[in-house]
Amino acid sequence: ILGLGPIWMSQNEKAKEKAARLLKEGAIFAYGLSEKDHGADIYSTETSLTPMPDGTWVANGEKYYIGNGNEAEMVSTLGKIKDGTDDYTFFATNFRHKAYELKKNVVSHQEYVSNFALHDYPITEDDILSRGSHAWDCALNTVNVGKFNIGPASIGVAEHCFYEAITHASNRILYGMPVTDMPHARKNFMDAWLRLVGMKLYQRRASDYFRNASQNDRRYLLYNATSKMKVTLQAEDVIDLLWEVISAKGFEKDTYFHMAAADIRGPSKLEGTVHVNIQLIRKFMQNYFFNPAEYSPVSPDFSDKDDLFLFNQGPTRGLGKIVFHDYKPVFEANKGLPNVAAFMKQIDIFKEMLEKAGPNEAQDMDPSWSLPLGEMFSIVVYGQLILEQVGIGRVDLDIVNQMFDFMVRDFAQFAMQIYGNHSSKDAQRDYCVKIMLIKAVPSPEQYNSVWERYVSVLNGEYAMNE
Known part of the structure; x- marks a missing residue:
């Protein structure tokens, strides 16, 4: 490519x-x-x-x-x-x-x-x-095409590892019980699986915007960069979660996992590092939150047409002029899910922080401050496209609610980084505290239902050839 x-x-x-x-x-x-x-x-x-x-x-x-x-x-x-x-x-x-x-x-x-x-x-x-x-x-436009392929590559590696890990853990008896019956192991598998689902939903929807881009619709530049930095890092998180469960098994030569554990660190560092892509997407933050524009809805695109614009993307300048459709309606449509509602509260506080206590010039130039800010923005974009794809693909809403559990936690984690930064102002810390105090809404019954119906049943679905 x-x-x-x-x-x-x-x-x-x-x-x-x-x-x-x-x-x-x-x-x-x-x-x-x-x-x-x-x-x-x-x-x-x-x-x-x-x-x-x-x-x-x-x-x-x-x-x-x-x-x-x-x-x-x-x-x-x-x-x-x-x-x-x-x-x-x-x-x-x-x-x-x-x-x-x-x-x-x-x-x-x-x-x-x-x-x-x-x-x-x-x-x-x-x-x-x-x-x-x-x-x-x-x-630059060649990289715009090439880096979009890196997200699916990370998804494939992480999913392969997931099947291998859950089959191993489900059939390993320790202290008289399957490893997957241990609460901490089950939690890791649930988090890993939900993150995988989110990665696939985001990437699928982002591809629609990429294939339907034009000189008048360059939203793909945000969505591609988010794919590059977010999907690849999520894949690393998946591997880490699985490895904590399978432990030494992840080093054995007759597994796929031992190769993947090393290789999965690569995609986030190719075609522009995570840092480069976070700083890129921050150029879009102002218009994304404060200057929404009207666009015709972009339909799912599985056609075999020539995507000619990808090979004639035009000048790379003018990123600050790109506008986006309003992110709020798709969240509003799903606010009946408790964890989506919790995430919406976090977004509102984040937006208010940008408006009333945004970064000064020194903070803007300091990666230790600007990178967690960009990470928080990326989670909003990530959640938006996931929910758009949920509406298209009719995903079980129990899965969606559990997925936003980890997104609420992730959002708070990056707020903590800004809170702890030495250059943060009191007003900025106050907003971060408000974000961190919003917790994901637990639902043990729903959690167990998703585990039983979707995750535990993957035991034995895949094994590498001997």
Whole structure:
């Protein structure tokens, strides 16, 4: 996806036709963006394209952490043109060329994540994919597509582990009882399963907004970033909850879990870290809460149409001008659920805090303050799209109420972080206390019902081949 992005978004028809032919032949592609000394800081890109007297160019520079760079027939490579403009440019390179030095695999896994260097690599007009602001937009818009796939990847890893863990724990007898009869173990499984359900509901609904985006509806930029930072972190929470139950079993070589426990830490750190995406979504907070706009409802989209806008997303600027539909109606429609009602109270207090005791400039620039604030915002967005999908998919409302139990707890947890921050003002702490004092509403009967009907029955549903 990443390697193809700048090609799809290019106006170079020859490059597109070449990529299409290579795809049919089974070729792979790579995205040559990051550099060892600069990571994802593309402002500091050092790879260069130097013009030659005959109208061609030569490329020089080194790229680092590039998946598929060992065998990619087309590597979409980002550089700067050294013609006095310092324009950004994407150009295509090939791993077979003698001027393309494959230096090493930078990871210890079976997949190849390359470090390669270009030494006077010849580039013609046919190899130029984009330049100037278009190249910059292609870089970011490609990531907008690629990072959306990371959420489903995390869901798959975590769900696989869940099935493995609950089957193990249900059939393990300790102190005369199945492990799943122990209250703390059951609580972990319930929390893990509910978080998995939330992840899937959110991702499903977010995909509708992504597929139906346009220049006049760029709400997907908030929902994609929330998927990237929220779904991936929820998957890590799921693994942690399960591991506390299965303990040493999670290290055994004949489990999927032992691999997943390491791999699950990766997605939140790829395609822009959690921190980057939280700071991104904070740009949308003002309009989300205080300037709602009217939009036509977005229907579920399972069609096989071409999602052409994804490959022509346009300029990446103007995020602060993006407006959103009002989040309140979908919460109001579900306020009969006690934990949704509790969460709504927390949202109202949070919104009032933003309005009357929002962060000052120093707090805004301090990640220890701004990140938990962004986390709280993300939970509101997360809850909104979950409830939208609940209305579409007719999810059992007992599940929904239990799901918002953990969301109320999570919201309070981040309020605690702001409360404890040394730079927080008294008024901000007062709002945080009000949020923390709102508790999830327990319902033991409902909790046990969801466990019996939906969670415990997953015992034995999946086992890895011997």
